[in-house]
Amino acid sequence: MKLLLKAFRNGLGAIIAFVSWVIPVSKVKRTVKQQKEIDAQTENIELYQFFGCPFCIKTRRVIRRLNLNIIARDAQNRQGVFRAELLKETGKTQVPCLKITENGKVEWMSETVKIIEYLEKRFG
Ligand SMILES: N[C@@H](CCC(=O)N[C@@H](CS)C(=O)NCC(=O)O)C(=O)O
Numbered sequence: 556m557k558l559l560l561k562a563f564r565n566g567l568g569a570i571i572a573f574v575s576w577v578i579p580v581s582k583v584k585r586t587v588k589q590q591k592e593i594d595a596q597t598e599n600i601e602l603y604q605f606f607g608c609p610f611c612i613k614t615r616r617v618i619r620r621l622n623l624n625i626i627a628r629d630a631q632n633r634q635g636v637f638r639a640e641l642l643k644e645t646g647k648t649q650v651p652c653l654k655i656t657e658n659g660k661v662e663w664m665s666e667t668v669k670i671i672e673y674l675e676k677r678f679g
Pocket residue numbers: 605608609610647648649650651665666667668
């Protein structure tokens with residue numbers, strides 16, 4: 556029963572992810588120079604996420620719209636290094652979670668609303 560529910564949840568998540576991927580977004584337009592500057596900043600930002608999680612899909616959509624090259628880390632794989640790192644550093648495996656590395660300091664940011672607000676404010 557548990558396995559069936561998990562399969563259903565993952566299947567549903569994959570469908571939502573696919574639908575979100577096919578629905579076009581109106582991307583923020585920048586000059587090549589501006590985009591290069593933003594790319595340099597986003598090199599230090601990573602999104603810890605699950606592929607089919609609705610909160611992660613919403614966050615990924617904002618990232619797509621803002622035209623940000625933020626690398627997505629799979630925190631769903633129970634044997635994976637990113638899940639282990641997320642758990643070690645934040646004490647939980649809640650996603651989405653943004654890892655922001657700045658001046659040698661690492662900040663972990665949870666909660667979709669907070670993450671989106673941060674991205675919009677900084678890059679919107
Ligand atoms: N309030 C959170 C909820 C996020 C949430 O529930 N994420 C689920 C996946 S859809 C999760 O992290 N589950 C694994 C866990 O909590 O360890 C947000 O808005 O970001």
